[in-house]
Amino acid sequence: MIYGFVKQSGGHVLVYSELDIGTTVKLFLPRVQGDRAGREEVMTTDQQFKTGTETILVLEDDPDVRELTVLQLKSLGYRVLQAHDGSSALDVISKEDNIDLLLSDVVLPGGLRGPEVAIKARESKPNLNVLFMSGYTQNALESHTELGDSALLLNKPFRKKDLAEKIREAIEG
Structure with a gap:
């Protein structure tokens, strides 16, 4: 990462x-170039985030990353569910009727990686949107997972603005 x-x-x-x-x-x-005032101006304009009201399941094994991601998504208006490993995510998916997006880390403990969870989840919810997040680059993932070129990836660490944009891209197709 x-x-x-x-x-x-x-x-x-x-x-x-x-x-x-x-x-x-x-x-x-x-090195950061420019004066402090210019940086504050950029921070102010970055506060215009895309929002939504959909339900997102966050699958992340690191409790700190999961907590921060959940807080950011809730502040953007989303209903958020969470899971710490693949089997608990599949449990949530089997019990919840209305999940619009699975936001999943790629590398997870417990035998099920993110792409495998997505494949199993789509067996019962074929229209489930999926967005992967990882500290690895897209090129590194393509050689080690089932993601391929078409999978959406959010690189960690990410800013709230990047999260908001990728969530909308994943949900809207």
């Missing part, structure tokens, strides 16, 4: 490791 964040920010990472001595990780991020 850190590598993905640094690359999205236009930076790079150096890792140096030596046996019995330790590992050094250096993060290089671009």
Whole structure:
């Protein structure tokens, strides 16, 4: 996730490791140009988010990431359900009639990864929209999962604006 964040920010990472001595990780991020007033202006205009009232099931194993995502979605007007692993997500899906979107991490503990949960969920809810989120890049995912080119992916870490836009894209098709 850190590598993905640094690359999205236009930076790079150096890792140096030596046996019995330790590992050094250096993060290089671009310098912010301009004055503080310009940054505040950007923050103000970014507050225009796409919202909705649909029901979203958040499937995320990291409790902190799940909690933050749920809070952001609720602040955007969505009804939010949550699950911490694939089997609990499938439990929620079997009990809930009205789920408009599965927002799922790709890599999960417990034997079921996000793409496998999506496939099983669509057996009972064939019109279920799915949006994956991951700290890995799209290229890395294509070689290791069933996502392929057509799957929607939200890269972690994400801003609320990015979350809002990807949710609308996934729901509206």
